[in-house]
Every structure is written in structure tokens, then in C-alpha cells.
Amino acid sequence: MKRRAFFSGLARVAAVLGLGGLAGRLARRAQAGHTVWQIDPWKCTACGKCATECVLELSAAKCVQFYDICGYCDFCTGYFEPQPNKLNTGAENQLCPTGAIDRKFIEDPYYEYSINEPLCVGCGKCVKGCTLFGNGSFHLQIRHDRCLNCNECSIARACPVEAIHRVPASKPYLFKTLEGKK
Amino acid sequence: MAAPINQRFPPPQFTETGHQMPHLTAPPPRAGALDYLDIAVLFACLALATWIVLRRRERREVVLLGLFSLVYFGFWRNGCICAIGSIQNITQALFDPAYAIPLTALVFGVLPLFFALFFGRVFCAAVCPHGAFQDVMLLRPVRLPVWLEHGLRLLAYLYLGLAVVFAATGGSYIICRYDPFVQIFRLTGSLTMILTGVIFLLMSTFIGRPYCRFLCPYGVLLGLAGSVSRWRARITPDKCTLCRRCQDACPFNAINRATPRNVPAEATPQEKHTLLLRSALLPLVVGAGVWFGGLAGTSLARDHRTVALAERVQLEASGAVTDTTDASAAFHAEGTPPEKLFAEAQALIARYVFAGRLCGAWIGLVVALKLITLAWRPRRPEFETDAVRCVACARCFDYCPQEQKRRQALKAKNGVMGQNGVLE
Numbered sequence: 001m002k003r004r005a006f007f008s009g010l011a012r013v014a015a016v017l018g019l020g021g022l023a024g025r026l027a028r029r030a031q032a033g034h035t036v037w038q039i040d041p042w043k044c045t046a047c048g049k050c051a052t053e054c055v056l057e058l059s060a061a062k063c064v065q066f067y068d069i070c071g072y073c074d075f076c077t078g079y080f081e082p083q084p085n086k087l088n089t090g091a092e093n094q095l096c097p098t099g100a101i102d103r104k105f106i107e108d109p110y111y112e113y114s115i116n117e118p119l120c121v122g123c124g125k126c127v128k129g130c131t132l133f134g135n136g137s138f139h140l141q142i143r144h145d146r147c148l149n150c151n152e153c154s155i156a157r158a159c160p161v162e163a164i165h166r167v168p169a170s171k172p173y174l175f176k177t178l179e180g181k182k
Numbered sequence: 183m184a185a186p187i188n189q190r191f192p193p194p195q196f197t198e199t200g201h202q203m204p205h206l207t208a209p210p211p212r213a214g215a216l217d218y219l220d221i222a223v224l225f226a227c228l229a230l231a232t233w234i235v236l237r238r239r240e241r242r243e244v245v246l247l248g249l250f251s252l253v254y255f256g257f258w259r260n261g262c263i264c265a266i267g268s269i270q271n272i273t274q275a276l277f278d279p280a281y282a283i284p285l286t287a288l289v290f291g292v293l294p295l296f297f298a299l300f301f302g303r304v305f306c307a308a309v310c311p312h313g314a315f316q317d318v319m320l321l322r323p324v325r326l327p328v329w330l331e332h333g334l335r336l337l338a339y340l341y342l343g344l345a346v347v348f349a350a351t352g353g354s355y356i357i358c359r360y361d362p363f364v365q366i367f368r369l370t371g372s373l374t375m376i377l378t379g380v381i382f383l384l385m386s387t388f389i390g391r392p393y394c395r396f397l398c399p400y401g402v403l404l405g406l407a408g409s410v411s412r413w414r415a416r417i418t419p420d421k422c423t424l425c426r427r428c429q430d431a432c433p434f435n436a437i438n439r440a441t442p443r444n445v446p447a448e449a450t451p452q453e454k455h456t457l458l459l460r461s462a463l464l465p466l467v468v469g470a471g472v473w474f475g476g477l478a479g480t481s482l483a484r485d486h487r488t489v490a491l492a493e494r495v496q497l498e499a500s501g502a503v504t505d506t507t508d509a510s511a512a513f514h515a516e517g518t519p520p521e522k523l524f525a526e527a528q529a530l531i532a533r534y535v536f537a538g539r540l541c542g543a544w545i546g547l548v549v550a551l552k553l554i555t556l557a558w559r560p561r562r563p564e565f566e567t568d569a570v571r572c573v574a575c576a577r578c579f580d581y582c583p584q585e586q587k588r589r590q591a592l593k594a595k596n597g598v599m600g601q602n603g604v605l606e
Contacts, residue, residue, distance in 0.1 A: 019292060
């Protein structure tokens with residue numbers, strides 16, 4: 001019994017040293033601040049998986065409008081169906097399945113488009129329309145008031161182009177910039 | 183697909199109205215300071231659990247602390263990051279130099295193990311929300327047959343091996359993906375996983391802690407650490423009377439009974455023979471594990487997106503399929519030569535096969551050692567908690583007649599103290 005206690009003590013010391021060494025080595029590389037998930041708008045293809053793959057019932061990924069880039073077009077390809085009957089706010093003309101984009105007249109011929117965030121499901125239909133034919137001011141971002149910051153992000157896993165990765169929490173958004181792709 | 187900015191439609195100047203463009207809102211993430219709070223609460227809970235199990239020996243207090251952990255680490259923190267999942271973060275940090283492990287993941291992974299090395303699995307008892315959830319659900323425990331108990335417990339070792347393989351090779355976290363309880367903690371998630379969680383909880387009403395015992399990969403590590411622990415939950419505070427009430431009380435088959443008097447102190451020739459035979463079997467079983475692990479590695483590799491994409495692109499090139507997936511369409515649009523992708527996939531498959539072999543060797547070793555330890559039971563003078571299996575739930579204390587005596591003595595002493603205000 002004594003011999004057993006001795007070996008168990010030996011194993012314990014070895015385990016404490018090993019575990020301590022491992023923790024020390026990793027701690028040096030550990031992130032000082034924490035990290036959060038974010039979508040790289042330059043990689044995103046607006047495939048629509050964000051809307052369905054998030055663990056939340058209503059996805060944490062939503063469309064954002066970067067006004068500085070927006071052309072304020074009358075015929076907004078992110079707002080309207082490809083061949084709309086009329087350029088007005090009629091539901092049949094809109095691309096957004098939940099009517100989450102507000103269109104407001106500013107001055108001739110400019111209209112302002114803003115996202116009504118509680119309605120947005122993050123399907124990216126408007127992002128696709130705006131990026132293919134417009135300036136690309138609509139883009140998808142993970143909103144951190146909703147994101148649970150899961151250990152493994154299920155939309156990151158489902159993303160076909162690996163556009164989602166961890167970013168420092170001090171700079172939690174990857175908004176498009178006027179300078180363009182970095 | 184990304185078009186250069188400001189090309190198609192120049193942004194307007196608003197000369198007529200002088201309209202000011204609104205700004206993007208950016209709601210901040212959860213404050214980083216809360217991470218340190220989590221770490222502090224974890225440490226406090228572990229220390230408290232140790233004190234309750236080893237000093238207070240009160241089942242009621244274990245349950246109360248467990249309920250707190252369930253609410254705080256489970257429902258309040260949405261169950262993430264937990265110690266079980268942190269195995270994968272630590273593994274990825276070891277194998278992927280580019281990955282910076284979050285501090286919480288590191289601490290949640292290492293701290294309970296340190297406690298287990300000294301005090302046994304006090305983490306399981308009252309700090310782990312998964313454990314506490316199942317523990318409070320237990321109503322009418324059913325005793326599983328020994329062979330089933332030992333067999334099912336091997337699953338956890340396999341799960342740990344697979345989780346390490348996936349985290350080391352592809353940074354993919356299967357423990358998180360197939361966690362039965364985290365979606366209940368979040369109160370949202372996929373129907374399949376919520377149903378799995380509900381099934382586990384229903385099972386917990388008559389099978390004590392099914393996830394902890396048969397699947398939890400962190401429990402394997404804690405068990406290994408617990409096997410060399412210095413102080414751990416001891417059933418009787420005094421000499422064991424061999425009444426075996428504790429063994430009946432334990433719903434987890436975690437109490438080893440005292441060796442009956444008619445069993446000789448030394449190993450019998452029969453036992454020695456079996457022991458020798460099974461020891462000789464060890465290299466064979468490990469070898470079989472390596473072989474099987476290598477085979478499995480190729481299929482495991484399909485979990486990696488690069489391998490899956492390469493397979494898809496190959497299918498498309500051979501004309502077996504005519505359409506494209508989102509991933510393959512993006513790959514074609516990017517214009518990378520497929521040969522590069524195939525080479526990458528080949529290298530990955532080789533990695534998975536190597537990791538699969540190691541995992542197979544681990545499983546083989548575990549199975550072989552299990553066979554060996556089953557062949558010879560160490561002689562025990564009294565009933566004691568199993569260092570690996572005991573989750574320090576403190577149920578057995580209440581059933582021990584010696585413990586009852588101790589409590590009565592304590593009560594009498596305190597009673598006198600209460601009446602007179604002084605000791606004795």
C-alpha cells in the first residue's frame with residue numbers, strides 16, 4: 001500500500017508539472033483580450049447559409065448598410081426584384097423576403113435605404129443584388145448584441161468560402177471601407 | 183465577386199437638401215471583463231465544492247452548489263465555453279501555431295484538472311452544469327449490470343480520442359456540435375439536438391448521469407487525474423463496518439466493495455494465469471486499434487471542408503454530377519488550379535490517417551488495460567469510492583452508519599454549545 005501511495009504521489013507530481021508546463025506555454029500565446037466571430041465582407045458570397053445555420057432561431061448575422069458607399073439609386077438592385085413592376089415600396093417589387101429595408105426619398109433622384117434590423121433574417125438576398133449590380137454597400141455582419149460567441153460557430157462551419165473567422169473583440173466588426181479591399 | 187468601391191454609382195452630394203448620411207451602428211460584444219468574472223466564479227465554485235465534499239460532507243449543499251452552477255455556467259452563460267469543450271481549444275492550440283486560445287478556454291480546461299489531481303472529481307460533483315443538470319434529474323436509479331457499465335464507459339474514451347483527432351487536424355469541434363445540453367441552456371437550437379438533450383434528461387431520471395459516465399470526454403481526463411488524487415471523497419469518517427449500504431446508495435456504480443473474507447490475500451494461480459494471458463494480448467489489441475484507426479482515418483477526413491471540396495470538384499470534373507455547390511462554385515470563381523486543391527486534400531487525408539492510427543492505438547490501449555484490470559481486483563479492506571469513477575456527489579455519506587454517528591456526535595456538541603453559548 002505504501003508503494004502504491006508513493007507511485008501515485010510521483011504520478012501526481014509529474015501530472016502537476018506537465019499540466020502546469022502546458023498551461024504556461026499556451027498562456028503565453030493566449031489571447032489577452034477575447035475574440036469574437038465575424039464575416040469578412042470581401043470573401044462573403046451571400047449564399048444565404050447565415051440565415052439558417054446560426055444556432056439562434058433568428059440569426060446573429062444581419063445585413064448592414066454602409067451609407068458612405070451607397071449610390072442612393074432610385075432603382076436599387078438590393079431593394080428591388082430584378083424586373084420590378086414599378087419603382088415603389090410595393091411588397092411585390094421588393095427583394096427582401098421580410099420587408100426589412102426602408103426606402104426613403106431624399107432629393108431627386110436619390111433614395112436612402114436603411115435596414116430595419118429586427119426584421120432582417122440575414123438571408124443576404126439584398127447583399128447579392130447590391131454587390132452584383134450596385135456599389136456593394138449592403139453587406140452581412142455578425143451583430144454582437146445577438147451573437148452567443150459559440151466555441152465553434154455553426155455558420156463559420158457551414159460557410160462555403162470560409163469567410164467567417166475570429167477577430168479581436170476590441171475591433172469586432174469588419175465593415176467595408178471607402179478604400180476598398182485591404 | 184467583390185467589386186472595387188465607388189465604381190458603378192458615385193455617392194451623391196445632396197446639394198439641394200444638405201442631407202447628412204447616417205452612421206453604421208456597431209453594438210459591442212460581451213465585455214471582456216466578464217471573462218475574468220467567469221474565471222473567478224469557476225475558481226470559487228471549485229474551492230467551495232472541495233470544501234463541501236471533503237469537509238462538510240453534506241449532500242444538500244452539493245445539490246445547492248450544483249443548482250447555482252447550472253444557472254450560472256449553464257443558463258446564464260449559455261453553457262459556453264465549458265470545460266468539456268475546452269479540450270478541443272487546447273488541442274487546437276497545441277497543433278495549430280496560428281490559433282490563439284482564449285484565456286477562458288485555457289483556464290476552464292486546466293483548473294478542474296488541477297483540482298482533480300488533489301481532491302478528486304469535485305468539478306463533476308457541483309461545478310459542471312452538464313453534471314448538475316443530470317444529477318438533479320435522477321429520481322429512481324437503476325443499477326446497470328457490471329459488463330454493460332464497463333463496456334459503455336469505454337465510449338467516453340473513444341469520444342475523447344475522436345474529439346482530439348478532429349480538433350488537431352481540422353480545428354473542427356465535435357464535442358460542441360453534438361453537445362446534448364448546450365442547446366437547452368441557450369433555449370434555442372436545432373430540433374434534433376434539443377430532442378437528444380431531452381432524451382438524455384429523461385434517461386437521467388433512472389440512469390444516473392448517462393452523459394457523464396458513458397460519453398463525457400472531460401470526465402475521462404478528470405478520472406485519470408482523480409486516480410492519483412491526494413485527498414478525495416471518503417465514504418466513512420471512521421472504520422468501515424462493511425455494511426455495504428453505501429454501495430447500494432451509489433447510482434453510478436462508483437463504489438468498490440471490500441474484498442470478501444473467503445478470498446485469499448494473494449492472487450490465485452488462476453488469476454495470475456488470466457492476468458498473464460491478457461497482458462500478452464495487449465500488443466495485439468493495440469495493433470488492431472492502429473490498423474482500424476488507419477482505415478477510419480480516411481472517412482474521418484471527409485469532415486474537413488477542403489477534403490470534401492476536393493471530392494466534389496473531382497466529381498464535377500469526372501462528369502458524375504452536373505451542378506455545383508456553393509463551395510465548389512466559389513472555388514471555380516476563385517480560379518485556383520484544382521491540382522493544388524487535390525494535393526492539399528491528399529496531405530490532409532494523410533494527416534487524418536496518422537491521427538486515426540494514434541487514436542486507434544489509444545483505444546486499443548484502453549481496451550487492453552480494461553481487460554487486464556478486470557482480471558485482477560486489488561484486495562480492499564473496506565468499501566471505498568473508485569478513484570476514477572466517483573463524481574463526489576456525496577450521496578453515500580448519508581447512508582454510512584459511521585457517518586451518522588459522527589453527525590450525531592457533532593450535533594450533540596453543537597447543541598450543548600448552542601444552549602450554553604460556550605463549548606462543552
